[in-house]
Amino acid sequence: MELDLAKEQLPSTKSKVNDRTPDHINQQIERETEASVNYYKRQGEQEILARIKELDHEWDTERLLEVNMASIAFISSLLAVRANRKWAFLAGASSAVLIQQALQGWTPPIAIFRSMGVRTVAEINREKKALQNLLNKPE
Structure with a gap:
């Protein structure tokens, strides 16, 4: 029963971006x-x-988001190792954005991409x- 409830709360992967735009x-x-x-x-x-x-x-919205967030995570991870560990928070934040997109179908970057016509x-x-x-x- 819990699994059915979770399925109902998650947006369809087919239309999640359009539904939130x-x-x-x-x-x-x-x-x-x-x-x-x-x-x-x-x-x-x-x-x-x-x-x-x-x-x-x-390039579609998902690819653009994935490349941007992965780039941020990679660069901030390097900076965390080389410069200051506080950069690791940015890597974590970019990962959180990807999780939010996967679960909810909406993130601030997607809203920006959509307004740009992506x-x-x-x-x-x-x-x-x-x-x-x-x-x-x-x-």
């Missing part, structure tokens, strides 16, 4: 994605394929799927 930001990202797809409707196959390749390399994997994949559909449409 203000609607106006989600809508802006959606409008930009739609505008991109509409632009590529008027482009040739090679341009669409090039855009899909770009999307394969686009998309989730699902949002990137929606654009890719729409572009792939353009390639598969009969003329």
Whole structure:
């Protein structure tokens, strides 16, 4: 019973970032994605394929958070060993941010990334799927 209760309290990993992002930001990202797809409707196959390749390399919110927090943890750990042990608190804080993101789907860095237009994997994949559909449409 306790396990079931814990599952209900944790956000879905599929939508946790979108659920915690203000609607106006989600809508802006959606409008930009739609505008991109509409632009590529008027482009040739090679341009669409090039855009899909770009999307394969686009960094999503989770990757950006992981790299940033791991970098902070690594650098602050080095500073803790070399300069002052107080730097270890920063390493701990960056680890706490990652735990918070995994459990709640929200952290201050994610809010900043979203306001900058950084998309989730699902949002990137929606654009890719729409572009792939353009390639598969009969003329």
